[in-house]
Amino acid sequence: MSKPSQFKLLAQRRFAPFFWAQFFGAFNDNVFKTALLTVLTFEALSWTTMDRGFLNNLIPGLFILPFVLFSAIAGQLADKFEKSGLVRYIKLLEIAIMLMAAVGWMRQDLWLLIAAVAGMGLHSALFGPVKYAYLPQKLAPNELVGGNGLVEMGTFVGILLGEVLGAVLVLHKPWGVELVAGGTIAIACAGWLASRAIPLSPAPAPELKINWNLATETVRNIRYSKQNRPVFLSMLANSWFWFYGAILLAQFPLYAKEYLHGDHGIFVLLLTIFSLGIGTGSLLCERLSGHKVEIGLVPFGAIGLTIFGFDLFLASGSYTNTSLVDIAGFVQQQGSIRILLDCLLIGVFGGLYIVPLFALIQTRCDPQHMSRTIAGMNILNAVFMVAAALLAMVLLNLGLSIPQLFMVTAILNALVTLYIFTVVPEFLLRFLAWLMLHSTHRVRTFNGERIPAEGAAILVCNHVSYMDAIVILAASPRPLRFVMDHRIFKIPLLSTLFKAVRAIPIAPASEDPVVMEAAFGSIARALERGELVCIFPEGKLTHDGELNEFKGGIMKILERTPVPVIPMALRGLWGSLWTRSADNPFQRSFRSGPFGRLELAVGRPMVAAEVTPEILRAEVARLRGARK
Incomplete structure (x- = not known):
């Protein structure tokens, strides 16, 4: 655009x-x-x-x-x-x-x-x-x-x-x-x-x-x-x-x-x-x-x-x-x-x-x-x-x-x-995000102005690679609170960075119900303060490039804090070195060339009352289109 x-x-x-x-x-x-x-x-x-x-x-x-x-x-x-x-x-x-x-x-x-x-x-x-x-x-x-x-x-x-x-x-x-x-x-x-x-x-x-x-x-x-x-x-x-x-x-x-x-x-x-x-x-x-x-x-x-x-x-x-x-x-x-x-x-x-x-x-x-x-x-x-x-x-x-x-x-x-x-780690994090993306990809954001400049909202996106959060962060005009797996959150050294950017660790109820409830509490407080929260409803990286089932956690968030939901879709990352593709990692690192085309499409905000996991998944799939 x-x-x-x-x-x-x-x-x-x-x-x-x-x-x-x-x-x-x-x-x-x-x-x-x-x-x-x-x-x-x-x-x-x-x-x-x-x-x-x-x-x-x-x-x-x-x-x-x-x-x-x-x-x-x-x-x-x-x-x-x-x-x-x-x-x-x-x-x-x-x-x-x-x-x-x-x-x-x-x-x-x-x-x-x-x-x-x-x-x-x-x-x-x-x-x-x-x-x-x-x-x-x-x-x-x-x-x-x-x-x-x-x-x-x-x-x-x-x-x-x-x-x-x-x-x-x-x-x-x-x-x-x-x-x-x-x-x-x-x-x-x-x-x-x-x-x-x-x-x-x-x-x-x-x-x-x-x-x-x-x-x-x-x-x-x-x-x-x-x-x-x-x-x-x-x-x-x-x-x-x-x-x-x-x-x-x-x-x-x-x-x-x-x-x-x-x-x-x-x-x-x-x-x-x-x-x-x-x-x-x-x-x-x-x-x-x-x-x-x-x-x-x-x-x-x-x-x-x-x-x-x-x-x-x-x-x-x-x-x-x-x-x-x-x-x-x-x-x-x-x-x-x-x-x-x-x-x-x-x-x-x-x-x-x-x-x-x-x-x-x-x-x-x-x-x-x-x-x-x-x-x-x-x-x-x-x-x-x-x-x-x-x-x-x-x-x-x-x-x-x-x-x-x-x-x-x-x-x-x-x-x-x-x-x-x-x-102020946001400066450094945004620099690393900008440097990584612009040195390895040609990044293009469609309808990025739909990410609100002020006020609370939940950003929802498909989960393709380990770079997803960096791509979304680079496209946002504001700081984001990412919800992430508690095991990744605890990785040594990286944990310090995740804490500095106020990421929110979450765990399934079957693994740690205390962490899960604390996560939902942190999300609610962030939204009440007018912040942006980003979640990946699939709960895991895709193994084949297709969208996994969207979990029901989004509904629990909206029941407590009904705010606009903004669907987004990443396209062009699947099969790269940062994904879980079964191909040879060396081949994947050169598949898209030195400056592969990467896109983030941002959909229209949805009111909380019209959101279900199925509707969200269908909208993210529509935004992504055929290009993985």
Whole structure:
């Protein structure tokens, strides 16, 4: 079943004006910041006598400080007021800040420009909660990953173009500062014009009473977010990415100048390659996730951030050039292509890492608290980025080189992500499911949107192979509680994984009536909490590819908790290595080729009153068809 392209959203009023408003905001931020950092890096003596390394970490730190101070207020405003009008006021603030910055440019007043940096941080802090809370109001669930991918792509393309334009304009003699001053005002005006076309977006909590106490509201916001553990840990994982990125990007100016011995064009090249990588990774998410929220991509992205971050340290050590070079001279140096490839792949894996996290937060948090949840994440982002700036300054003062700082960051990334994926095993399990399926099969899901995005339901499927649960898990947008044989549940080592994903062990009454009753109790409680439960009514794997008799346990479940039942059918797995086919295992492993076609068909939900084991079996057989 074909899916609409995410790029079609760019032609729709519900998305396009919002996209361009946020694009021009990111663009303007980076024209201004990069121009200032470029001047301080390459023309420092005519502006200040302060240490350049200190300023290169101080300015990004001051930009994100308003996120710590004002995000809690911004989240409340975005939940209380209609969003399109709020965006227009924020864009007017941006115009005022750029007018103030223009005065600073013309007078070469460094501290006025630094104040404007903090002002743009305030602008971004106010816009952030609106930005990510707007998307789930206007996009369908199957559009969220694509929409978030476009927003992240647009953000980083804006960052890229802003960094390139800022670095080029400010060094354009003799009108550099004038071009930056006028250009940033013009871009702010373009963002305001785009915001005027954003459609109305009703406030989810118009009765909310604003708490203007920054400290108490910040604490309350974080405490509220912690109540939803998967969402809160996703917020932490998101903030860690900004820690990683803040350290990396803050070092690029001096890294390009002092380690690569390049002119400012090399700095622009590094930013370009990294930003293109982020945009590419963000857009790839929709294709790799199958148009659903696939958090299995998050560990994949984290692994890439560690590998290529560490390799950037190694590649820097093999770069031996000591003479000043431009872009053409740089790419001819030994080791330069490896450095550029590392920067590109760090960006690609960063996009794969961050887009599913945004989508998960948007789909699993309380809609009436969406903006305040995003604000809480922005607070955490800011704290992590301030910590990144402080850590970088401390380590550099202790004598570490910039490449060594890249190495430390990559190692920290491995440790932090290992911790997050240990305490939230759903990330790791979804990654393993995604990796196994996409490396061995061509997987296709039919009518996957019938698996409910919220509310309780029972998923019922034929039992073909040992991979069945992995296939179903990969197709579901939500966590699943699988009911499984108690003997398999007790297998050493695997038992730890089954417990972590809260599988429910069950046994026949003839073997262990206590375990059986406990299983039915656990199923009932899960359904009462609004969770999805998946069962295999055959109770065993098929030995011939045909459906076995469906047991009556489904009726006992529905008698206690009458919820919708969703029939599903797997097709294309029978005869593979993972089944109980009597054929030779070696022959079975190659029967379907290296990328065999595997399908999961999802039927229409059935109300509890119309369900019987016989009717369910007939519906699953119909969905499966002739293909086993």
